[in-house]
Amino acid sequence: MNEAKTRQDIIDQRLAKAGWDVKNPAQVKSELGIKIKKFDSVSEPEHTYDGQQYADYALLGDDGYPLAVVEAKRSSRDARIGQEQAKQYAKNIQSQLKGKLPFVFYTNGHDIYFWDTEKYPPRKVYGFPTKKDLERLMFLREHEKPLSKELINPDISGRPYQIEAIRSVFEGIDHAKRKFLLVMATGTGKTRTCVSMIDVLMRTNRVQRVLFLxxxxxxxxxxxxxxxxxLPSAPLWPQRDETKFATNRRVYVTTYQTMLNIIEDDDYSLSPHFFDLVVADESHRSIYNVYKNIFDYFDALQVGLTATPKDALERNTFKLFECEDGLPTFAYSYEEALKNNPPYLCDFEVLKIRTKFLELGINKGTLSGEDLNRLASKGENPDEINYANTDIEKSVTNLDTNALIVREFMQECIKDEVGVLPGKTIFFAMTIAHAQRLKEVFDKLFPQYKGEIAKVIVSEDPK
Incomplete structure (x- = not known):
């Protein structure tokens, strides 16, 4: 496929998907004439008009000034051979029209590269930006302020390690990094640290629109x-009972699955350049395996947050955020939080509840004579009963074990201020069905609480 055919069949369509009408000269100027100097690195043959070449596409703002230039190559060629050529077009447009430096794109129809020559190296992107995207990106580039001089709000994140975490991201941004991984122990304020970071990034015009996953x-x-x-002044999506996606907010908070559905829904046609920052809460293996497409799709700064100790993180997590194995952008461990004076976190004690079944499993040797007789009366062979301890509550259920666990917990747990009810506690059950059985045991053993002592919280619950 030659270049003209590539443009007509592929590139024009991809521009149209981003809202550009290539047949409207008020939006897209094809073959924009540019007076140029001769550059050794420019390999395309000169036009017959001396000292002038033509940018394949110029994407125009409302004032008619080029926001970006697009250099096209035939589909069979590497798009990157147009890199230097496109950059020179952008520079000559700026020189010729005495205006802002346009953004640079070069493509063979299949691969699209974006180059903000004043800030970052070129990078491959999923698609072209809309006009609003380019206008927003141009505004941010023209009005950004130094991160190092902006104060971090101590009312949001005033602890030294939180400030260090934020500054570590800012230092990376100043060195043209775009992906970061923060490892912070549970209870040390990951979310507040992130909100504080976003506050500064917005005040310095580094980002306008944020996705928090x-x-x-x-x-x-x-x-x-x-x-x-x-951040009470930042419009949020979703508002209460809001289900339809809105495009006029500053901060978007949603689940990975919801955002993946939005990306894949043609009715939304959400631009890959819609967000300036994507934050991934609880970044771990499942994020890489299941939702990596979200991070590939959006061309934005990306920050991963996790409480998983760095030594326990999968290599793919470091890879996703472009960190060396075992070396996140910043880490603050549970042990560090304990050692602080005064400590930021409290230590814990382990209460081990042992039963014969939990230690040895369920088999002929651990069953009582009564159980063996009951099996025999049902025509079952006790020799065939063999469950490892790890199978309990997965493949087999033992109600007495669950009852023992609940009784031990109620006896040994930290109580409320009255000394009667347990303090807030999380039980990690083996399965959803196991969680339901544990609740039933609580209700049976402690009926005086009228079914309110324990609640099942699972992913299937819409609340």
């Missing part, structure tokens, strides 16, 4: 509450 609805609601409290 979580893996379940409960965490989404917590994050929404944090943004409402600490």
């Amino acid at each position: 979580v893996d379940r609805i409960a965490l989404r609601n917590q994050a929404l509450d944090a943004f409402k409290e600490y």
